[in-house]
Amino acid sequence: MELKCKVNEADVRADVPARLLLSDFLRHELRLTGTHVGCEMGACGACTVMLDGRAVRSCLTFAVQVDGCALRTVEGLAPDGRMREIHEVFKAHHALQCGFCTPGILMTVTAAMERGELPSTELEIRELLSGSICRCTGYQGIVDAVMALSAGLSVSSRQPSDAAGACSSSPGNGASSTSRSASC
Numbered sequence: 001m002e003l004k005c006k007v008n009e010a011d012v013r014a015d016v017p018a019r020l021l022l023s024d025f026l027r028h029e030l031r032l033t034g035t036h037v038g039c040e041m042g043a044c045g046a047c048t049v050m051l052d053g054r055a056v057r058s059c060l061t062f063a064v065q066v067d068g069c070a071l072r073t074v075e076g077l078a079p080d081g082r083m084r085e086i087h088e089v090f091k092a093h094h095a096l097q098c099g100f101c102t103p104g105i106l107m108t109v110t111a112a113m114e115r116g117e118l119p120s121t122e123l124e125i126r127e128l129l130s131g132s133i134c135r136c137t138g139y140q141g142i143v144d145a146v147m148a149l150s151a152g153l154s155v156s157s158r159q160p161s162d163a164a165g166a167c168s169s170s171p172g173n174g175a176s177s178t179s180r181s182a183s184c
C-alpha cells in the first residue's frame with residue numbers, strides 16, 4: 001500500500017505491506033533506530049513517537065495508519081546532532097542509565113511540553129510517565145528532570161524544538177521499499 005507522510009519534517013513515500021507496524025517501518029525501512037522496541041504489546045512505552053503532536057505507541061500502529069500525517073521520532077529532537085534543553089536536563093539529573101526507555105520518555109515529555117500540558121507536581125508527572133517502563137528503575141531522576149523542565153516552562157515561554165531539516169524521498173519499488181535523502 002502506498003504511504004505518504006512526513007517524518008521529522010522530511011517527506012517520505014513508501015510502498016508498504018498493510019500489516020507492517022509503524023515501529024518496524026521506522027526502524028527497518030527508515031533506519032530510525034532511536035525508536036526502541038521492548039514489549040511490542042503497548043505496555044512499556046519504549047516505542048513512543050509523536051503523531052501529529054500526540055504521543056503514540058508505534059508498536060500498536062500500522063504504518064499505513066500514518067498516511068498523510070506528521071511523525072516525529074527521537075532523532076527529530078536533535079536534527080543537527082546537538083543536544084537540546086531536554087537532553088541537557090535529562091543529563092544533568094542523571095535521568096537515564098542504559099537509555100533503553102529514554103527515547104519513548106523524551107517523546108512523551110516533548111508531546112506534553114509542546115501541547116502546553118506538561119504537569120508541574122510530582123504526582124502528575126509520575127502519572128504522565130506511567131506509560132513508560134524503565135527497567136533500570138531510574139524513575140526518580142527522570143521525574144526530577146521533568147520537574148526541572150516544568151519549572152523552567154513556568155517562568156519562560158519556550159518554543160518547540162527546532163524543526164528538522166526538510167528532505168524528500170522518492171517512491172520505492174516493490175513492497176516495503178522506501179528511500180530518503182542522505183541529509184536525513
Ligand code: FES
Pocket residue numbers: 036037038039040041042043044045046047048057058059060
Ligand atoms: S514496544 Fe511498544 S509499548 Fe513496548
Ligand code: FES
Pocket residue numbers: 095096097098099100101102133134135136137138
Ligand atoms: S534507563 Fe534503562 S530502561 Fe530506563
